[in-house]
Amino acid sequence: IVGRPNVNKSTLINHFLGSERVLASEVPGTTRDAIDTDFDIGERRYTLIDTAGVRRKRSISWDLEKFSVMKAFQTIEHAHVVVLMCDAQEGVTDQDARILNMAMEHGRAAVIAINKWDLVEKDSGTSGAFVKEFQHRMPLLAHVPIVFISAKTGQRSVKLLDIVDQVHVNWQLRITTGPLNRWFVQTTHRQPPPLYKHRAVRLYYCTQARSAPPVFVMQTNMDPEAVTTAYRRFLINQLRANFGFEGCPIRLKIRKRGKRDLIV
Numbered sequence: 001i002v003g004r005p006n007v008n009k010s011t012l013i014n015h016f017l018g019s020e021r022v023l024a025s026e027v028p029g030t031t032r033d034a035i036d037t038d039f040d041i042g043e044r045r046y047t048l049i050d051t052a053g054v055r056r057k058r059s060i061s062w063d064l065e066k067f068s069v070m071k072a073f074q075t076i077e078h079a080h081v082v083v084l085m086c087d088a089q090e091g092v093t094d095q096d097a098r099i100l101n102m103a104m105e106h107g108r109a110a111v112i113a114i115n116k117w118d119l120v121e122k123d124s125g126t127s128g129a130f131v132k133e134f135q136h137r138m139p140l141l142a143h144v145p146i147v148f149i150s151a152k153t154g155q156r157s158v159k160l161l162d163i164v165d166q167v168h169v170n171w172q173l174r175i176t177t178g179p180l181n182r183w184f185v186q187t188t189h190r191q192p193p194p195l196y197k198h199r200a201v202r203l204y205y206c207t208q209a210r211s212a213p214p215v216f217v218m219q220t221n222m223d224p225e226a227v228t229t230a231y232r233r234f235l236i237n238q239l240r241a242n243f244g245f246e247g248c249p250i251r252l253k254i255r256k257r258g259k260r261d262l263i264v
Helices: 009-017 063-078 094-105 126-137 157-171 177-190 229-243
Strands: 035-041 044-050 081-087 109-115 146-148 203-210 215-220 251-255
Touching: 009 035, 009 044, 009 157, 044 157, 063 094, 081 094, 081 157, 094 109, 109 157, 126 146, 146 157, 177 203, 177 229, 229 251
Parallel strands: 081 109, 109 146, 215 251
Antiparallel strands: 035 044, 203 215
16 A cells, blocks of 8 residues: 555554554654555455555655655565555645556556545535546556545445455456457457558567566567557557456567567
């Protein structure tokens, strides 16, 4: 569980555990170390990791806090699912987006938990408008699910765990050869890659090389850079639209024999 200082990360963990296992305070920056805590709900087992609040570099003023932030970033590397907690009053900030991007770069699944939602004046359309605004402002992170919670009251905490479970399943998902090949043929025939230096770019096949995170490999008749960034994003978006993968990064390797992979 990561986020900026004083978004009540420790309060959420204490709610799950039903006890004051982690020091929670209204004073920003109370948590200094990443704290691992195991708990079970039914047959589901979780390891919750509460981390120091991540500030912008220019806001970090003393050595202990610098060490704590470094530990928080290291924790992201070892997690399966990163829950980014944000304050409902402030929304998803640029710093929050950097944390999410770091999780994606490390191949972690992610969920956004908007905390203190009980304190927001709202109507039936408020949450939908919040999600639309986030997706418009940060389109590359639009696949990350958002849950509106209250760490203090426990509102939607069970739903948060349900979403964590689902993105963890997505993160481990493997697509069988038949459906993947049908998707590949239909997609590339409907929208072939753009020309590269006036030459046609052809993609010959697609296979899933691994999961957690999902990695797909495609072979081309040209150097990997011939497949443009925009077209690679198109393919990734089409994979999401057809197979899910909500909340997790998708790696795409473009290969030509004798050349290095280009990974996105």
